[in-house]
Amino acid sequence: MTAKTMKTGIIGGTGKMGRLFARVFEKAGYEVLVSGRKTAITAADIAKQCDIVIVSVPIRETVRVIGEITPLLEPGQLLCDFTSLKVRPVEAMLGSKADVIGLHPMFGPTVKSIKNQTIIVCPARAKEARVAQLVDIFEAQGAVCTIATPEEHDRTVAVVQGLTHFVTLCVADTVRRLGVDLRRTEKFESPVYQIELSLVGRLLSQDPALYADILQQNPYMPEVLAACRSSAADLSAIVDAKDPEQFRKFFERNSRHLGSYCEEGQKTTDALIECMVNR
Known part of the structure; x- marks a missing residue:
């Protein structure tokens, strides 16, 4: 055949x-x-x-x-x-x-x-x-x-999709809790804020059932969310302490881990911002 x-x-x-x-x-x-x-x-x-x-x-x-x-x-x-x-x-x-x-x-x-x-x-x-x-x-x-493998897939997408969607939803919910007037923020927005808000809007314009399943059905999400909560708690404590040295150490630990992705991310977002400005 x-x-x-x-x-x-x-x-x-x-x-x-x-x-x-x-x-x-x-x-x-x-x-x-x-x-x-x-x-x-x-x-x-x-x-x-x-x-x-x-x-x-x-x-x-x-x-x-x-x-x-x-x-x-x-x-x-x-x-x-x-x-x-x-x-x-x-x-x-x-x-x-x-x-x-x-x-x-x-x-x-x-x-x-x-x-x-x-x-x-x-x-x-x-x-x-x-x-x-x-x-x-x-x-x-x-x-x-x-x-x-199926196991490698689910473990990886718990970060690639699950963590990304979780953080994006947290941004959306924080803005809502603060009662932020998004139209008013347009008068203050930076290109990075515009990109972030666009990602929030893109996610929330879609079917909530899909994102519920990605976050709730993946067996590796609890491990990822535990690490996310721990990171948020550590960073919150550093911000509350108002200690620039603690913040520098936190910042540089993550910069070293990302390595070349830092420079690549700068170039990618620069190109994206350029497209946004000249559209």
């Missing part, structure tokens, strides 16, 4: 992420079927008909949906998911007879294409050739694929 006659099925494919990847697989020459709450095609239809089956539903529904289709899958099929967490979905997918590769696109569905976007690939039960075939589909369209 050639790639041009193979079928890819996306369960939950009527959502934005599903529609994005439907185009990706169609561009690669695959026939694509999608199912959703209002489609005539069902998840069972996709499980029975498609060579590649991808589950693209909210995190809280993923394991349940996988459980419904695993009895229908046969050896030779490939089962994947697009969930932001990987340990539990991959465990559930391994209950099938199909090959299993967990996927996590590290971007939102509003992007125009997957070019220069990162996709995490977690092979769980698949030959190298099959993994390479899937990676080639994405990389041929400009994506950057990173291979990881």
